[in-house]
Amino acid sequence: MCGIAGLIHRDGAANIGREMTDMLQALKHRGPDSTGFALYGEPGRNEFVMRFKVAEQEDMDKGFEIHDAVKQRRATVEERLKNLGVNVIDREDATEYAYRYRIQHDGDMKKLADFIEDIEGTEIMSMGNALELVKDLGDATVVSEQYGLGKFRGTHGIGHTRMATESDVDIRSAHPYWAYPYNDIAVVHNGQITNYWMMRREFERRGHRFMSSCDSELLAVYTAYNLDQGASLEDSLKQSVEEIDGVFSYLVATKDELGLAKDCMAAKPMVLYETDDLVAMASEEMSIRAIVPHEIDTWDPYNSEVRVWQA
Amino acid sequence: MAGVTTQEVQEQKSHDLGMHTESLSGRTQQRFFDIEKLGEGGFGYPDAPDVDFNKRAEFDAAEMDTKDINLEIRNLTKQGYGTIVVKNPGAKHSLGVGLLHRLNLIFEGSLGYFGCGLTDGPNVRIHGRVGWACGENMMAGTIVIEKNAGSQFGAAIRGGDLVCKGSVGSRTGIDQKGGTIIVGGNTGSFTGFMMQRGRMIICGNAGKNLGDSMYDGTLYVGGEIEDYGVDAVPEPLGNLDKAWLARKLKMYDMLPANGVDHFTKVVSGKQLWNYDNLEPNEKKLVL
Numbered sequence: 001m002c003g004i005a006g007l008i009h010r011d012g013a014a015n016i017g018r019e020m021t022d023m024l025q026a027l028k029h030r031g032p033d034s035t036g037f038a039l040y041g042e043p044g045r046n047e048f049v050m051r052f053k054v055a056e057q058e059d060m061d062k063g064f065e066i067h068d069a070v071k072q073r074r075a076t077v078e079e080r081l082k083n084l085g086v087n088v089i090d091r092e093d094a095t096e097y098a099y100r101y102r103i104q105h106d107g108d109m110k111k112l113a114d115f116i117e118d119i120e121g122t123e124i125m126s127m128g129n130a131l132e133l134v135k136d137l138g139d140a141t142v143v144s145e146q147y148g149l150g151k152f153r154g155t156h157g158i159g160h161t162r163m164a165t166e167s168d169v170d171i172r173s174a175h176p177y178w179a180y181p182y183n184d185i186a187v188v189h190n191g192q193i194t195n196y197w198m199m200r201r202e203f204e205r206r207g208h209r210f211m212s213s214c215d216s217e218l219l220a221v222y223t224a225y226n227l228d229q230g231a232s233l234e235d236s237l238k239q240s241v242e243e244i245d246g247v248f249s250y251l252v253a254t255k256d257e258l259g260l261a262k263d264c265m266a267a268k269p270m271v272l273y274e275t276d277d278l279v280a281m282a283s284e285e286m287s288i289r290a291i292v293p294h295e296i297d298t299w300d301p302y303n304s305e306v307r308v309w310q311a
Numbered sequence: 312m313a314g315v316t317t318q319e320v321q322e323q324k325s326h327d328l329g330m331h332t333e334s335l336s337g338r339t340q341q342r343f344f345d346i347e348k349l350g351e352g353g354f355g356y357p358d359a360p361d362v363d364f365n366k367r368a369e370f371d372a373a374e375m376d377t378k379d380i381n382l383e384i385r386n387l388t389k390q391g392y393g394t395i396v397v398k399n400p401g402a403k404h405s406l407g408v409g410l411l412h413r414l415n416l417i418f419e420g421s422l423g424y425f426g427c428g429l430t431d432g433p434n435v436r437i438h439g440r441v442g443w444a445c446g447e448n449m450m451a452g453t454i455v456i457e458k459n460a461g462s463q464f465g466a467a468i469r470g471g472d473l474v475c476k477g478s479v480g481s482r483t484g485i486d487q488k489g490g491t492i493i494v495g496g497n498t499g500s501f502t503g504f505m506m507q508r509g510r511m512i513i514c515g516n517a518g519k520n521l522g523d524s525m526y527d528g529t530l531y532v533g534g535e536i537e538d539y540g541v542d543a544v545p546e547p548l549g550n551l552d553k554a555w556l557a558r559k560l561k562m563y564d565m566l567p568a569n570g571v572d573h574f575t576k577v578v579s580g581k582q583l584w585n586y587d588n589l590e591p592n593e594k595k596l597v598l
Contacts, residue, residue: 266462266481266499269443285402285442286423293401295420298440299459300480302499302518 001165002175002190003027004270005282006158006251007291008258008311013042017144017152022290023282024140024159030283031163034174035143036135038186038253040311041154043129047089047104048183051125052077052116055097056170057137059121070097073119080115094147098125098171100132110181123172123211128184130154130255135174156258156311158251160188167214176253177220179227180209184255187223189216190283191248191268199244219244223252237261237306251281259308266303273298279309356431359412362393369396377403388414402442407435424461427454430471443480446473449490455563462499465492468509474563481518484511487528495565501540503530503577512556512574514567522577530577531556533567542583548576 005023007016020037054073059066081088081103090102105112113124126133134147140161144150160175167173179185193199196215199222204210208221219240226236233252237259247267252259260281262270273280273288273296280288285298301307325331368387372380380397384407387395394415400406404423407416407430414433418426421439431450436457443461446454449468455476462480465473470490478496485504492511500518503511506525516534523540530543531552539545556571 265501269461271442271461284404284423285421285440286404289402295439297458298421299478300461300499303481 001030001163003030003161003283003287004158004175004188004190004249004251005160005287006156006188006253006258006260006280008156008279008309009277010279010311011277013153013155015151016040016154016157017149019291020157020159021140021144021149023280023287024161026287026290027161027283028139031161032139033164033169034135034137034162034171035140035160036133036162036175036188037143037149037157037159038126038131038133038176038178038188039149039152039154039157040130040184040253040255041132041152043255044102047102048127048129049132050101050103050127051094051098051133052101053098053121053123053125053171054119055121056172057095057097058170060097067096069121073122074099076119077116077122080119081112084112084115086112094134095136098134098136098147109183113181117209117211124178124180126178126186127181128255131178131184131186131253133176133178133186135160135176136171137169137174156253158186158188158253158258160190166192167212172212173214175214175216177214177217179220179224182224182227185220185224185227185252187216187220187250187252189219189248189250191250191263192246193218193244193248194246195244196246215246216250219248219250219252233257233259234306234308237308241304241306249283253311256311257308258311259306260301261306262301262303264304266300266305270301271298272301272307356411359432360388361391362388362412362414363391364393364413364415366392367394367396368392369398371398372403372406373399373401377405380406381408384410384416388412400439402440404442407433421458430454440477441475445475446471449473451490459496460494464494464498465490465511468492470509472559472563474565476563476565478515483513484509487511491559493559493563493565497534500537503528503543504540506530506579510555512559514560514565522579524583525579526583527579527581531571531574532577533571533574536575536577539577542580543577544580546576546578548572548574552576 087104092100136143175188176186193215248263249268249270269283271285396417398419400418400420402421402423405425406422407427409429410433411431416435418437422441424442426441426445427435428447432452435454438457440458441460444463447466449471451470453472455474459477460475460479464479464483467486468490469488472491474493476495479494479498481499483498483502484492487506487509489509494513497515498513501520503522506528508528510529512531514533517532517536519537520540522543560566
């Protein structure tokens with residue numbers, strides 16, 4: 001059991017950092033192991049935000065050498081960015097092991113991502129004009145305070161509270177997943193994908209990278225592949241309902257869209273609330289109530305249902 | 312060890328391995344009904360509170376958790392309140408569960424999962440929406456929801472009327488064993504899955520696999536049926552069906568303007584439950 005949530009402000013930017021924190025905190029009972037946010041702020045002109053980590057949180061408690069290793073890894077990242085001609089506008093230390101860089105780069109983003117992730121323990125959590133992806137161990141309040149998300153303004157976002165069932169409790173297995181190497185695409189998922197290994201092998205043969213053993217990562221790779229092939233987000237979601245086996249509800253966010261898909265059995269929950277100004281969705285209504293306290297009309301999407309909203 | 316026999320050692324080892332019997336103690340959960348007292352109030356539970364419907368109480372549940380809300384309802388019924396209004400339930404889970412006595416319970420707002428499950432007797436009205444598995448295992452009474460409901464609506468109910476004036480999710484009335492489920496709008500896939508008894512009225516459309524593997528019972532659908540499940544078959548709507556549908560829907564102010572003549576009646580083909588007695592070539596025909 002995990003919890004997922006998403007929201008879109010149709011009337012412009014709002015404090016989505018605080019709102020997503022409240023929504024995910026209300027879903028803590030569905031998964032206390034880790035929490036993740038994919039928040040979409042105002043797109044920066046000709047610049048990207050790169051969020052990356054150079055170690056797992058649990059690594060930091062294992063001896064003194066890791067602290068030196070973290071510094072060394074970060075120095076290597078800096079060196080490689082310099083070699084690739086990346087202009088770093090701003091650096092922010094979210095934690096000792098996770099960072100937020102504002103960068104300018106005209107080159108190949110996949111090459112950049114591959115160069116950075118080649119460094120031991122290093123993983124790019126997200127890259128994009130608007131997307132900022134934060135995930136770590138702990139509940140929503142803990143992660144939000146740790147990464148200073150309380151004042152994050154943006155138009156839309158998705159999030160996840162994880163109960164680890166089939167992979168480890170660590171950051172690399174936490175959601176959301178960035179759809180490497182495509183900018184501004186993130187995925188959260190609640191369910192089990194039963195043809196995960198078969199599809200993973202297929203994508204690995206095509207050269208796609210998997211950073212974890214979590215079946216949800218497949219959805220990010222799958223979406224990235226489909227969009228790269230020219231499919232629209234809606235096409236990709238519809239195709240996934242046919243091709244992916246198992247029980248699932250999942251959300252995909254891009255710079256200007258947010259979509260959801262449910263499996264053909266409607267076995268995983270999702271509740272929708274939609275007005276002219278706001279669209280909110282979550283595994284349970286109490287999550288939506290965390291930001292809309294008054295009485296509201298909500299409904300469940302049906303089996304195989306796919307929806308896409310413009311953000 | 313001196314004084315300890317081989318048999319005692321073996322017995323101790325067996326005991327440690329869990330190979331022993333224990334006499335359990337504790338309060339029994341069985342309930343016994345006294346046939347002699349039937350005339351004094353029917354099949355009431357021995358510890359059911361005697362409530363007065365004219366005695367009304369209300370409380371605000373906005374800052375309360377599930378346990379406290381349910382305890383407050385019980386405390387009020389013990390004080391004889393027969394009409395209880397819960398304000399701002401806030402879509403919390405498992406509210407109003409396990410009520411085994413007469414009561415008018417009104418929720419002014421929405422409930423989360425498993426709302427009003429395991430009930431036997433109360434009349435509940437919910438001025439909002441309910442999440443998954445509302446009314447699960449209800450034995451008697453009525454639950455009326457003014458808005459939509461989630462999946463597994465009325466799972467395994469044994470009796471009573473469970474009414475949703477909006478639309479419901481998937482697997483409505485799964486494993487239904489009695490009672491009546493009424494839906495004003497649409498229902499999702501696998502509605503009436505493994506239904507065993509009782510009746511279900513869907514005024515709107517039904518999703519795929521309607522009545523899949525149903526043993527018995529009757530489904531009435533006013534809108535379109537996406538497709539039938541295994542062993543669910545349509546049957547002509549008789550005059551008795553029409554009279555019952557009209558009466559039942561009128562009770563909840565849900566009778567369609569165009570009446571009930573357009574409803575499709577769906578029953579079990581009763582081939583699957585006799586599956587083991589079929590010849591191999593007949594099994595192919597059934598499936």
